[in-house]
Amino acid sequence: MDSAELTLLLTSEGLTLLDSLPEYSAAHAVQQVAALRKAGHSPELVAAVLTQSRLRAKARSKFGAFADRLLYTQAALEQATRLKVAALHAGRYRDAGVSRVADLGCGIGADALALAALDIPVVGVERDEVTAALATYNLASFPNAEVVLGDAERFDLAGVDAVYLDPARRTSGTANTTRLTRPEDYSPSVDFAFGLAERMPTGVKLGPGFDRSLIPAAAEAQWVSVDGQVVEMGLWFGSLARGGIRRSALVVSDTGIAELSAAEDSTDAEVRALGDYVYEPDGAVIRARLIGALAGTLGAGMLSRDIAYLTGDELVETPFASAFRVRERLPASETQLKKALRERRIGTLEIKKRGTDVDPAALRTRLGLKGPESATLILTRVGGAHEALLVDRVTTG
Incomplete structure (x- = not known):
């Protein structure tokens, strides 16, 4: 999505048309295009609303029924935190008693949404203009949330007492991005995130395969799986980290949430004969x-x-x-x-x-x-x- 498509989408006509569409089906996409063009809508608007309809259908695995209330880019949706997991993140900030959170590199605002829903004031910072506009739309119903267009590493943290970072692990853009393999190439950088963690409560979301040797000793590291798929590793610092826990596995499924935790890596059990x-x-x-x-x-x-x-x-x-x-x-x-x-x-x-x-x-x-x-x-x-x-x-x- 570019700024021209965004301008068309964020109109009364565009949003009304998007919300009127039936559930997206790739098999019927050509017929939908023809019907919308016959109804007098421009090719550009048709492309914009059908792209959003497709992304909303894809987003249901992360956001459930709430997916149809949000707007997306392909790249931001791929990295966005699942709603269940974002709610757990937000719970840490609530339990720590923080008064205002900066979500540095907020993407489309999934984690900021969860924070705002718990009445925690949050400012999202996003450097991509289109993504920032979509985050602003997604957070519009929360008066305690705002989005700032800017560089996360240069944002003034005055008035903020905790931060959350989900560093971009793909090249810049809203579609056709590629995965970054070196942590120093993430945006914001891992070094920047860990530097913040030394002076204020900080949460950092990283990929589950992040190099364990780079995990700071002060961090609580939590790996999260959802319905059998490991989706992230979260590092928590300061008052967001729990006492005595440095390693944990959080398992989220339709049957509930369970956690296994320890003060350190556990030693493997002894090898034994095959049992039943x-x-x-x-x-x-x-x-x-x-x-x-x-x-x-x-x-x-x-x-x-x-x-x-x-x-x-x-x-x-x-x-x-x-x-x-x-x-x-x-x-x-x-x-x-x-x-x-x-x-x-x-x-x-x-x-x-x-x-x-x-x-x-x-x-x-x-x-x-x-x-x-x-x-x-x-x-x-x-x-x-x-x-x-x-x-x-x-x-x-």
Whole structure:
């Protein structure tokens, strides 16, 4: 989106037209364009509202029904914090008792929205003109929120007693951006963010794969997964960090929110013999290096050293791992495995792997599966040796 499209969109005609559109469907996009052009709308306005309609449909995975109240750019939506997670971020600021927050690099304003909704005054700073205008629109219903067009690293923090930063990890622009791999290229820079953290309460959102060696010792590092996908690592400083916690895994799902935390990385559990159950820790637990802490709650041990699978003899329900009941150990060689699966009439097979160089999709094709039965196959190492475990995913309710 450019400034011309934005000007067309932010008119009474543009916003009314956008809100009148049916739910976006790629299959019907051509017909929608034709119908809107026939109704007398300009090609530029049609393109602008259909782009927003498409982005709103995509945004529902992050914002739910609230998605239809916001405006987006493609790039800003990709980095925007999910509404559930933004609400948890805002809760930290509320609990810390801060009076005004600067959201430096606010994007379309997702985190600023959550802060304002908790009656925390917030000023969002955004250097991209189009994105800043959309953030202003998105925050318009909150009198305690404002957006400033400017450079986050040069913003005057007078009157602000806490900051939040979600550094841009993609090249500048509103679409067709590319991912930045070096933290020094982020905007605002990581060094700038960590410098602020030395003098005031600061929250920094980073990618889950951020280099752990760069995490400051004073930070509380929290990895967050939503519906099984690790979406971010948050670093919290000053009064936003909790006492005695330096590592945590936050798991958000339809069934609720659960957290596993510790004062430091946990030591892996001892390797033990294969039990009746195998546990696959949530990605946030793995990233936080809390597999050993999880093993303690499950009465489980490592399936093999340095492999993120646990095993135990009892089924223990946990939000921090998926559980699988072991049916049997199958031959690891592909020829014997193919024969064994055919004998068991398994036609539908979920393939999971750790510690082995296998392409599950290619293997599934080569196995030539046939039959009415279904199962899960775990290809991994057990006590250091490659094995194939035929298991059933345990569902709890």
